[in-house]
Amino acid sequence: MRGVETIAGVIPAKSNCYIVAKNRQGSYFMAKSDEMRRYERSFIKQCKVYAGAGIDQQFELYLRVYYPDYTHDLDNSLKGVLDCLQYVGAITDDNLCVKIVATRHHDTARPRIEFEIVVPNQQLKLFGE
Numbered sequence: 001m002r003g004v005e006t007i008a009g010v011i012p013a014k015s016n017c018y019i020v021a022k023n024r025q026g027s028y029f030m031a032k033s034d035e036m037r038r039y040e041r042s043f044i045k046q047c048k049v050y051a052g053a054g055i056d057q058q059f060e061l062y063l064r065v066y067y068p069d070y071t072h073d074l075d076n077s078l079k080g081v082l083d084c085l086q087y088v089g090a091i092t093d094d095n096l097c098v099k100i101v102a103t104r105h106h107d108t109a110r111p112r113i114e115f116e117i118v119v120p121n122q123q124l125k126l127f128g129e
Contacts, residue, residue, distance in 0.1 A: 002116075005049040006114050007084075008042075008112045009039060010039075010072070013076035014080040017036035039084070043087070044087070044088055051090060053117075055096070055117060058097075059096055059117050059120075060100070060120060061099070062102075063081060063115045064105060065103070065104055066110065066113070067105070069108070074102055078100060078102060090117065
């Protein structure tokens with residue numbers, strides 16, 4: 001167990017963070033919004049506890065989301081957090097998540113997320129075994 005990680009800032013709603021863009025060949029695709037890209041860059045800079053952990057087995061995510069107001073939906077933040085965790089190498093694939101426990105809180109002064117990743121039934125190695 002690594003502990004709780006805190007990432008400052010308001011996580012954008014994943015449903016609002018994709019835009020339809022057109023490539024040079026004229027095909028349309030889904031692109032991340034500037035807001036989501038900024039949050040990802042911030043997440044990368046702040047994530048120290050779980051960055052590079054490479055969790056490649058089933059895991060549980062415990063998440064507390066602190067919003068600056070009451071207009072944000074908790075469920076819209078879940079996919080963004082999982083994507084950021086995969087982006088920093090904390091997890092290898094978000095489909096390995098078997099349980100999410102998420103709570104919504106209000107903090108006008110310090111919007112943030114706090115999370116912990118737990119691998120169920122993980123055996124602790126004692127004395128370097």
